[in-house]
Amino acid sequence: YDDTLFAVFKTVRYVEHEELTATSEVVETGELMAFVGGDFVITIRHGGRGTLGPVREALEAQPEQLAKGPAAVLHAIADHVVDDYVAVTEAVQNDMDAVETAVFSEDGGRGDAGRIYQLKRELLELRRAVAPLGRPLEHLATQPIPVIPPEVRAYFRDVHDHLIRATEQIGAYDGLLDSVLQAHLAQVTVAQNEDMRKITAWAAIVAVPTMVCGVYGMNFDNMPELHWTYGYPLVVCVMAVACFVIHRGFRRNGWL
Missing domain, CATH: 1.20.58 (Methane Monooxygenase Hydroxylase; Chain G, domain 1)
Incomplete structure (x- = not known):
């Protein structure tokens, strides 16, 4: 908007739980908005995730980076948000392993359909938060924007690469869950045939x-x-x- 850049980030948090159930919350999402001008940055946070205290401390510890202006702050915010994406994606791997192990156990995991569907829903929520950020980050990394100096623009390429990795990992998890669900349904069918x-x-x-x-x-x-x-x-x-x-x-x- 004129000389002001308005950016919206979906924030995510992995919800710790002892055991994945058909009603477990795995991913909690929020929203972080940033207004960036020539000499100011204003952030607005919705939801329980998106605290920028560590980002501020990291920037204050790097005066040469902070001297590059509000664009450097926007990059630090984007990098922090995308790092959370990667961390949550890696944490979901534990739930994926638990579901896969249960399905291929001796009892065939007959009661795991609800857990699989719940994990797929949580992955869908994670994808909705992660995937839409791809084009804006690419735009920040490649297109000339008044409030983003060329030397800062290159930093967004690294953030975009991390986002692509998280997006691809989420897609791989979703495909693996489809395969696990099909294997589970096949095992249930075989067990029913055995009973008959x-x-x-x-x-x-x-x-x-x-x-x-x-x-x-x-x-x-x-x-x-x-x-x-x-x-x-x-x-x-x-x-x-x-x-x-x-x-x-x-x-x-x-x-x-």
Whole structure:
């Protein structure tokens, strides 16, 4: 705006948590606005993140850098914000490892779908904060702007490179989460098929004595071996042997 530059930065903070759940907050975002003129810098902060105390202390410890004017302050702010992006992105790696380990554990991580979706939502929030800053930083690094001297403009290239690294890492995490989610759904499907096979196998075993008992429960007078002394033990033995043979066949084929 005329001789004043107005910059908006999305700030991020990694929210510490003992264990990632389906409702865990991983990334907290805020907003930091800076008005930069020829001889002044005004910052306005929204949210719990974006404290510039360390930036001020670092600049005061480097008088030669601070002597370059408000543009050097803007660069320090941008560098601080982007460093937070990189730090949060690296911290999210721990949650990624935890989810991936749980999904590929022995129990298949059947209850991890909610955690995966929650982490994807938090990554989306992080991407919304990080990605839009790419074009403005590129503009600050390459285009002539009245309040940005050429010697300071080169510093923004380094900040832009760090931002690109964070953006690419977030994209890689999102792609990895898609793969983990697909693997999780495949494992759930396989587990359900295993359960159905076991249920079917036991139903087949139970069908044998059910059929025999159904036949001999029809109360007809003229039935084979109906009044034979050893008829009942024989039928019980036949049912037991048939069930054992069927059970052994299912175990051999991996159904039980």
